[in-house]
Amino acid sequence: MDSKLTKFDRNMSAVSFAEAGEFETAAEFLAETPAAAKKAEPAAMRKPYAGMVIFGALSLSGYVALIANQKLVNEIFTMGGWHAVYPVVTALIFSFVHGAFASNLLSVLGIEAKK
Amino acid sequence: MKRVLFIILGFFLILPMVSPAFAGGPPPKDVMKGIFLSVDDSARTAILKKSGSEETVELVLGSGMSPGDVRINKKVMVSLDKSAGENVIKSIDIMFMDMTVNKIIALLVIGLIGGLLSGFIGSGGAFVLTPAMMSLGVPGAVAVASNMCHKFPKAMVGAYKRYKYGQADIKLGLVMASTAIIGVQIGIKIQKYILNHFGNAGSNLYVSFVFMVVLVLVGGYVLYDAYKLAKGGEEGNKVSRLALRLQNINLPPMMYFKVAKVRISAWITIPVGLFTGMLAATIAVGGFIGVPGMIYIVGASAVVASATELIIAFIMGAWGSVQWGLSGLIDIRLTLLILAGSLIGVQLGALGTTYVKDYMIKLVMASTMLIVAVSRGAKIPGYLADLNLLAPLEPQVTHVLGQVSFWALVTALASAGLIITVAMMRGMAQAKLETRREEIVSHG
Numbered sequence: 001m002d003s004k005l006t007k008f009d010r011n012m013s014a015v016s017f018a019e020a021g022e023f024e025t026a027a028e029f030l031a032e033t034p035a036a037a038k039k040a041e042p043a044a045m046r047k048p049y050a051g052m053v054i055f056g057a058l059s060l061s062g063y064v065a066l067i068a069n070q071k072l073v074n075e076i077f078t079m080g081g082w083h084a085v086y087p088v089v090t091a092l093i094f095s096f097v098h099g100a101f102a103s104n105l106l107s108v109l110g111i112e113a114k115k
Numbered sequence: 116m117k118r119v120l121f122i123i124l125g126f127f128l129i130l131p132m133v134s135p136a137f138a139g140g141p142p143p144k145d146v147m148k149g150i151f152l153s154v155d156d157s158a159r160t161a162i163l164k165k166s167g168s169e170e171t172v173e174l175v176l177g178s179g180m181s182p183g184d185v186r187i188n189k190k191v192m193v194s195l196d197k198s199a200g201e202n203v204i205k206s207i208d209i210m211f212m213d214m215t216v217n218k219i220i221a222l223l224v225i226g227l228i229g230g231l232l233s234g235f236i237g238s239g240g241a242f243v244l245t246p247a248m249m250s251l252g253v254p255g256a257v258a259v260a261s262n263m264c265h266k267f268p269k270a271m272v273g274a275y276k277r278y279k280y281g282q283a284d285i286k287l288g289l290v291m292a293s294t295a296i297i298g299v300q301i302g303i304k305i306q307k308y309i310l311n312h313f314g315n316a317g318s319n320l321y322v323s324f325v326f327m328v329v330l331v332l333v334g335g336y337v338l339y340d341a342y343k344l345a346k347g348g349e350e351g352n353k354v355s356r357l358a359l360r361l362q363n364i365n366l367p368p369m370m371y372f373k374v375a376k377v378r379i380s381a382w383i384t385i386p387v388g389l390f391t392g393m394l395a396a397t398i399a400v401g402g403f404i405g406v407p408g409m410i411y412i413v414g415a416s417a418v419v420a421s422a423t424e425l426i427i428a429f430i431m432g433a434w435g436s437v438q439w440g441l442s443g444l445i446d447i448r449l450t451l452l453i454l455a456g457s458l459i460g461v462q463l464g465a466l467g468t469t470y471v472k473d474y475m476i477k478l479v480m481a482s483t484m485l486i487v488a489v490s491r492g493a494k495i496p497g498y499l500a501d502l503n504l505l506a507p508l509e510p511q512v513t514h515v516l517g518q519v520s521f522w523a524l525v526t527a528l529a530s531a532g533l534i535i536t537v538a539m540m541r542g543m544a545q546a547k548l549e550t551r552r553e554e555i556v557s558h559g
Contacts (some may be wrong), residue, residue: 048306074210083443088437102458103462106462114470
């Protein structure tokens with residue numbers, strides 16, 4: 001039913017553009033196959049729930065592990081010298097995991113950049 | 116894209132050859148970290164076991180200290196008073212504050228708003244995060260270090276997002292960052308000269324004075340420009356007259372920046388970077404100079420300038436983090452808790468720029484700069500009094516000025532966050548309306 005309606009809409013739009021003298025636009029409306037339109041729609045609408053949950057769980061467990069072992073972590077991370085690698089690399093890894101979670105979260109909430 | 120990667124790689128290879136450069140000044144030298152093993156009340160000495168080694172040292176308590184200030188068996192940061200003699204303690208700070216739920220929530224919220232601002236105007240957050248952490252009981256050096264370590268991954272995520280939106284100019288960012296790093300060196304030299312000749316109070320006064328003047332002048336001009344654009348109802352992509360004139364100077368080597376759509380002589384771009392770095396070393400917020408510099412002197416749009424600033428922040432922040440990490444001052448708990456909020460904020464701010472007009476970015480930047488200037492200005496009377504240029508202040512006045520300074524920062528952050536949120540929501544509603552209108556039109 002849905003596809004029929006779209007097809008009907010499409011034809012009517014083509015007619016109105018053709019009447020207005022915009023033949024090229026009218027042709028464009030008729031050329032577009034409903035199958036292609038249908039395919040494009042779910043890709044745009046699909047929300048990354050799985051990504052959000054996976055990255056969210058990873059990130060959260062990372063934070064829990066950090067707070068639970070904060071004494072040990074702080075001892076090792078602040079020794080100075082080559083140990084500088086620890087905080088810098090940890091910050092980078094967290095930003096990848098948590099950044100991916102944040103990105104997915106915003107998409108799930110429907111906040112997207114203007115196209 | 117391959118060429119850009121090579122440039123980035125080459126840049127990082129050259130970086131270590133440049134002597135240490137830091138945004139926001141180098142890590143302090145007269146600092147010792149470790150655990151106090153014992154304290155001798157009568158001799159006024161304490162034994163410190165240095166962290167990372169088995170070595171112990173005997174330290175003498177400074178004149179203002181009492182044996183009760185020495186906390187046994189807790190990791191501390193000891194500032195030494197080198198002018199009073201070798202191994203004399205000036206102050207002792209507990210390195211790692213105890214985390215409470217309230218502090219965690221505070222860090223998450225500040226991180227979120229700081230990130231929002233950073234994603235939107237390219238810089239921000241640092242000027243409020245460091246004082247906020249200090250007011251939560253974190254020693255100054257640890258606050259600066261932890262903030263630095265959170266800044267570069269945040270800037271990286273923000274820069275990546277805005278690069279995807281086609282707003283960030285990688286070449287301009289690399290040129291600005293590399294010249295800014297050299298500028299930082301010059302800035303530190305000036306700072307050291309002032310510190311040696313006029314002492315700590317003189318240095319503080321100099322920093323606050325430069326901060327005030329630069330922020331009021333630049334912020335005022337940006338605000339005037341934003342007002343003009345908003346009133347004129349233009350799209351806001353008009354290039355400043357100064358930038359147009361500078362772009363016409365045909366002094367080789369000429370540089371072309373594709374995203375910024377600017378062709379300008381290297382002789383103009385390089386001084387802008389140098390000056391940004393110099394001021395970054397002085398006032399610790401390079402973005403407040405870098406972004407207006409890229410807009411009004413190089414001639415990029417506010418969107419491109421603020422996006423490019425994130426690339427600069429990433430490079431300078433990464434370099435600074437390594438330096439502070441080498442001195443072992445980064446509290447990773449603080450870094451990651453701020454990141455938790457700011458990574459969401461920075462992406463929200465970045466996509467917010469796709470909905471607003473150019474003048475909105477200028478408006479947010481200007482209002483933040485001006486309110487932050489108030490915060491610094493409130494500190495100047497105190498420094499003047501320290502230099503005996505003003506009668507000593509009443510303790511009450513000092514307290515009030517301190518409160519004004521801190522709350523001005525909070526206001527700056529809150530108002531900027533509010534403006535961005537409202538502008539973004541309006542932009543989104545309008546975009547939705549437009550798509551619906553288009554649908555109606557297409558359905559005839």
